[in-house]
Amino acid sequence: MSEITRVVLDAMGGDHSPGEMVIGAVNAVKEKKDLFVYIVGKSKGIKEVLEKQEYPKEQIEVVEAPDEITCHDAPVTAIRTMKNSSMVVGLKMVKEGKADGFVSPGNSGAILVGGQVLVGRMKGIERAPLAPIVPTMDGVSLLIDCGANVDARPSHLVQFAKMGSIYMEHVVGVKNPRVGIVNIGAEEEKGNALVKETFPLLKECSGINFIGSVEARDFPYGAVDVAVTEAFVGNVMLKTLEGLSSGLVKKIKEGLTATPVSTIGAALVKPQLKKTLKTFDATEYGGAPLLGLNGLVVKIHGNATRKEVKNALFQVETFKKQEINEKIKDYLLHESKEKEEK
């Protein structure tokens, strides 16, 4: 029998909490025998949903946490003071080695802070980047870092490139992923101070497939597999993509049903349109991993439903089976050896 992966699922803090969280967990354990899920949160509500489901009881355990960190709570204060919140209780279980990973739809800032403070960074990792999988015209790409650690240094970006490469290759399954640095032009001399300093470091970096600068315009076309950038820029890029695509789709749908004739047409194009828009659905890849920690922390969308929850749980399993943290450690070890030899 293969090794069990244990995941803590934060049932609170999402738009569809706890219902969709619980059903996502149920669907996950029904599909995978070697998965064990701790569902953390207000146990009364969780159990009410669970009781209505059929599933292998030995693969799910409910852990009581009476408090809930909401999107209105200030991250640092929340993590420091709300000891009985589902997030703090859950992250501590990863810290203590009771679980391999943590999945939450809750307050992003609190997840980022909690991941770093409670679970802790791996030795040698300077920063833990948030690296969402972003759908493109050509598949998916990893955008690293979109977190809250703004004003990064070149050495941080180099680590992001390495961790992102490993993740993309071994969790998402892209061979020899193309790594690019987000820039405002294709030429090496372009960019701000951070990019100009980082570019040569990435160029001489062994073990990654660095292809140079990537312009934001080409990112949605899948120009790179791993786009490396500082968190402020990454966050702006990600939010721009999310805002525009939801806005455009809304506007197009409105336009399609504006007249009686177009409404008939809309009915005829609907199945194809749905199929097209589905290619931009990243929920099948799970959530955004926070990399470089002593365990995997995954942020899923606030409005995540059962499918994204299930896939995020599987994501932790793949992360563990592929020994991603061991691979990151090996890489860093290799790096420090290289430095010593120089």
Next chain:
Amino acid sequence: MSEITRVVLDAMGGDHSPGEMVIGAVNAVKEKKDLFVYIVGKSKGIKEVLEKQEYPKEQIEVVEAPDEITCHDAPVTAIRTMKNSSMVVGLKMVKEGKADGFVSPGNSGAILVGGQVLVGRMKGIERAPLAPIVPTMDGVSLLIDCGANVDARPSHLVQFAKMGSIYMEHVVGVKNPRVGIVNIGAEEEKGNALVKETFPLLKECSGINFIGSVEARDFPYGAVDVAVTEAFVGNVMLKTLEGLSSGLVKKIKEGLTATPVSTIGAALVKPQLKKTLKTFDATEYGGAPLLGLNGLVVKIHGNATRKEVKNALFQVETFKKQEINEKIKDYLLHESKEKEEK
């Protein structure tokens, strides 16, 4: 008779040069009696197009410039060495006071460098930002700065906010425009070092309608009229918007004609879809102005056609008639007085 506005049009460097440039100029002078256009570039080709047009001859003059700066030329070197290029010749005419503004579809970097070096910044202006008008779900917004002046300081961003406000109010016609700073969260304490330093300065800035942070996600919905940001971030935002919208539209069009049934539907929705997508067409606002110079420099798209050219020429006229630079000067004068009084 009202005062004449004189504009230099760079006929070279665009995908449709010189044909669409020339026809744009012809259409412009046919509509406005008080507009005079110098068309600069390889005069043989320009005249060949002009000869086939009917227009008031006294409103257009062709200026010979045998060289052309292409998108492959390094901006600084090109501006310094290609004295006979249409861009250098044209920008110098603005510098010498022969024209009020300059419109070009050419090499963006060269326009930015040339504007600053040849036309020159107004006294008191620290940086000249590139401020494109971006279509949103709700109209248009100004995104300032999207240029090449990366790594800005807080005082630069404050000037951008002021100049952007004046432009949006008096050229685009938005009353009391809402100004926001691009940020990764809505709260004042969010952001990188630059944003945190700039936020309080904008808050206490008199004469602008500062409404706080704007998240990139809300920008496409028209959350602000003027979005202030450092050029690297602005450029990434702009390019992300351009890349994703063109990609999405392409993908949707492909999807619509994927099956026989959807193709019939597509024919029925086509007029409405066209109308919807037209709301995202910013060409009617002309090009992206480079603000804070001794004259208006406007960058139009490399693939600009006659309509965008015409509207960019009108844009220079409005800029002059509305005395934008005088308004900017007044503001700065007011600002230095305020500082003295403190």
